[in-house]
Amino acid sequence: MTTDGGAAWTVRAIDGPVPDRHSALLAAPVPATVPGEVHTDLLAAGVIPDPFDGDNEGKLFWIGRTSWSYRTVFDWEADEHAVQELVADGLDTAARITLNGTELGKTWNQHRSYRFAVTGLLVAERNELVIEFASPVATANQLREASGMWPHTNLHPYNAIRKMASNFGWDWGIDVATAGIWRPLRIESWSGVRIDSVRPLAGLDRDNGVLDTRLALAWADDATDDAAITVEVGGTTTEMTVAAGTAEAGVTSTIDAVDRWWPRGYGEQPLYDVQVSLQAGANEDAWQGRVGFRTITMDVAPDEHGGPFILSVNGKPVYVRGANWIPDDAFVTRLNRSTYEAGITDAIDANMNLLRVWGGGIYESDDFYDVCDELGVLVWQDFLFACAAYSEDEPLWSEVKAEAEQAVTRLSRHASLALWNGNNENIWGYVEWGWRVPLAGRSWGEGYYFDLLPGIVAELDPRTPYSAGSPFSYDRYIHPNDERNGTMHVWDVWNQVDYSTYRKYKPRFVSEFGFQGPPAWSTLTSVVHDEPLDPYGEQMLVHQKAHEGNLKLERGLGDHLPKWSSMDDWHWTTQLNQARAVAYGIEHFRSLFPLNTGAIVWQLNDNWPVVSWAAVDGNGIRKPLWFALRRVYADRLLTVQPCEDGLVVASHNDTDVAWSTELTVSRRSTRPGGEVFASEQFILEVPARSNALNEFPESITTPTDATSEYIEVRAADGTTAYWYFVEDTALQLTANPCTAEVTATPNGYTVTVTATALTKDLALFPDRLDPTARVDTCLITLNPGDTHTFHVTNTTTAPTTITITITKPVLRTANDLIT
Incomplete structure (x- = not known):
């Protein structure tokens, strides 16, 4: 049995504060999905409204305070293997598992997997598997009462139980304490020996790759055959043999002239397939994955x-x-x-x-x-x-x-x-x-x-x-x-x-x-x-x-x-x-x-x-x-920063290539026309993976009227930075500083904005017209005469319908808030 093998699951409430309107849940189950959670099952069955909507969170608190039973009936056909195990990759959280009336075990940790021996418990035809989940909120409270109070944030004692802490609510998170079979569940049959786990640890020895493959093996009680282990990676095959009953084994492989794995911005990300094979007499097992060689x-x-x-x-x-x-x-x-x-x-x-x-x-x-x-x-x-x-x-x-x-x-x-x-x-x-x-x-x-x-x-x-x-x-x-x-x-x-x-x-x-x-x-x-x-x-x-x-x-x-x-x-x-x-x-x-x-x-x-x-x-x-x-977070950043001696342009070059560009620094008027009061140019040189601080000339940093002037730093490669001598609440900005034109495109539309005065933090919010619409840019600052084009995609709204609506609140600027 696997989660995708046709087994039909149901879930029902077994105790707890179930509201009267949902009392049928105590008697009749509803269909369930595995992997899944009780909230999503109840939602799919139409029993509850969307927990995210309105104030439904509080109306649905009862779900986390209720205990739930998941049940399935499945057929099983005996095969040649001697060992059968029920493997639960994830149970959320306090669970009691029974197969055909026999208790297999209890759990209370969402963050680990479990194996239960079921050899001899399976029958050739109808098998019943039941997993009962105790109320997560009640369980956390009971564990706190039993063990004592350890300080924690938020409402529930999430630190008493090994369950996702934010599932009980956080300062950004909804309180929906869930229960359910949240990761795959299956029955595995095997004989002799199986691979319990593989840890292929990839490292480097100068230009060569070294793969230290560590295996944990599980053996049947009657296993007598030695096991042959084969590891294949990067065209290299390494073999070893271990005696029956060996619990752990390690295989070291060396791959000549391996390509190194790098994080983005530092190099490529080559990955190597790893195939691990196990043979013990007539019994076989295998594992595969990928690794990258790096330190x-x-x-x-x-x-x-x-x-x-x-x-x-x-x-x-x-x-x-x-x-x-x-x-x-x-x-x-x-x-x-x-x-x-x-x-x-x-x-x-x-x-x-x-x-x-x-x-x-x-x-x-x-x-x-x-x-x-x-x-x-x-x-x-x-x-x-x-x-x-x-x-x-x-x-x-x-x-x-x-x-x-x-x-x-x-x-x-x-x-x-x-x-x-x-x-x-x-x-x-x-x-x-x-x-x-x-x-x-x-x-x-x-x-x-x-x-x-x-x-x-x-x-x-x-x-x-x-x-x-x-x-x-x-x-x-x-x-x-x-x-x-x-x-x-x-x-x-x-x-x-x-x-x-x-x-x-x-x-x-x-x-x-x-x-x-x-x-x-x-x-x-x-x-x-x-x-x-x-x-x-x-x-x-x-x-x-x-x-x-x-x-x-x-x-x-x-x-x-x-x-x-x-x-x-x-x-x-x-x-x-x-x-x-x-x-x-x-x-x-x-x-x-x-x-x-x-x-x-x-x-x-x-x-x-x-x-x-x-x-x-x-x-x-x-x-x-x-x-x-x-x-x-761009690879190359310009920013104006104050220091003890005045203002500087800080330039961080987080690339492997030296940054050489011409900078134009200007002191300009915020008013229509954008008069330039002072302007200087110099060559910026920043070595790879370095930072540079360059002072401004006094002509740039000394405004005549701080409330109506600002500094623009513009690199020849298009990188920009701005400095304002006062906060926006004291800054003289022009109302309605730009105009907009809409043009249809094959997958949406563009909005081209032309500034007639300093336009600060220009933003377009197409979702105000169509929740499916997405825009490519935001927070754009324009000088008088500058233009910027927004590209809107995935929209279902025709451009002709939105032409007259490209104003507030769809098109916004900081100017709107000041003027």
Whole structure:
């Protein structure tokens, strides 16, 4: 039996607070899909409305507080094999499994797989398999009561159970505590010996590739034949024989003149097929996968500035331009290779080279890591601990050990895997979040991060670096979030202070920072139906999970932008402010290179429609923030930065080729006509993988009227940067500074905008007219006389219908908010 072998599944409620209107679920089951989740099954059956819509989240809390039974009946035909096992790749989460009335076992860990012996329990005809899932919310509460209270964020004690933490809700995530058979389930029959796992660890010895293939073998009780193992990779075949009963084996292969795997921007991503074959008498087994040959190191050795954080691939330091990745759908069984490709493409198109798989989510499916291997995106992989203290007592310790061993074994082959990270913010939490009093001396997870997990990585994946946590200073006697050492999270910006505070820091590496903004208008209004629409509307607040989130959106405007006067302006203002805040931070960090070695913005993606820190919303629409990231994460960046002696042009060249171009720097008028008051030209020379700081001449930096002048930096290759002497709230901008013309194209339309005065942060929102429409550019600044063409695709709306609507709120500028 396999999940795609025709077995029909059903699910029904077995106890819990099922509403009267759904009481039939206690008696009659509904069809279920495996792999799947109870929420998606109930939704497909028409039993519940879309959990993402309106205020349905609260109306459906009962699902996570109810226990559920999955059942299937299947035929089984005996074959020549002596051993049968039920293999569950993923059960979510507290489950009791019975086959033909016999209990096979109980589980309570979503993050690992299980094997159950079923030899002798299967019958030739009708077999009944039942998997009962206890309420995840009740189970977490019961485990907390039994073991004691360990501090955690958010509502539920997610740290008491090995289940996706954000499934219980987060400050961007919906509370939909799921249950179900979330990964494939099958019966395997075998005899003699089988391959239990394969870890093909690919490395380099000068120009040659070295593949250390490590196998775990499982033997039947009556097995007597020795096993022949064959490993084929890159045209090289290596063989060995092991005696019956050997539990582990290692085969080393050398591949001459191997092509190295590189992250994007540093080289190509050649991948090599690996075929492992096993033969023991008449019994055979096989495994296949792909590897990339590379080395990766983490340098945190102290230097004159404190302690760096440098990831190097094949000996070459990589400047990290990354984003944090959360589960891409609140219902993770809806994810597949296609959805992963779309999300990772969002990262690549924004010039990113690393994704951090955050510790409150899941170990993603192999599809995610395969795509990263193919496209050259490095993966920073958290172990699944986030924002909480964790008991180190049994049975949690053994569950963590089993899950970590399985995760490292499964993922270690991937060329993209750059770092194993022990936890998210838990070391920081212990130091600074008031945990020590309620813990009263009890363990809090330290043993995992400094003992268990590094030991597992050293044994099973010694080629990949390990970090105890994020943030971390790589010294037990230094504050874990010290800017001078290791990795830093910057969250006073957004939570307490203005985003100009970014410039007060000189971080060695920033692994979390960000700023909120709403999703696309069409995404927001597809789930929020308040009349009238308002930031503090009932349904709007369901889709704003951050503590005082809307107040922080308002406070975050500071002197940068005025407070909105309409809902349309609220949407545009807060999206624009989000983009500017994050871009401000990244431009500053990159100007510090080589002191700063990278940034990982929070966050790339959303898992439902929500106001959040994401650059791409829950419907896959790229927010203005995404376009800002594409600019500030470009291989070559120009940015104007203040320093002790005045303004400088900071030029970061993150390529292997020297950057030589002519720069024109001008001080111009914001008024119609755009008069040039001063202009200078010079040749910019920036070596490969370097940064340069060039001072402005005084004629450029000394305005006659700061409220009506600005600086433009324009390179001959088209790269630009701007500096404004005052914030927009004090800047003289012209109302209606541009005109627009619409032209039909074979797959949509173009909008060509011509500026008659300084046009700041020009943006087109075609989803306001058609939710299927997508635009290629955003946040464009134009001088008088400049033009820019937006390309709109995937639209179902004819250009003739939209010609008269290319005005506010479809076409927006910062000018709209000031004038």
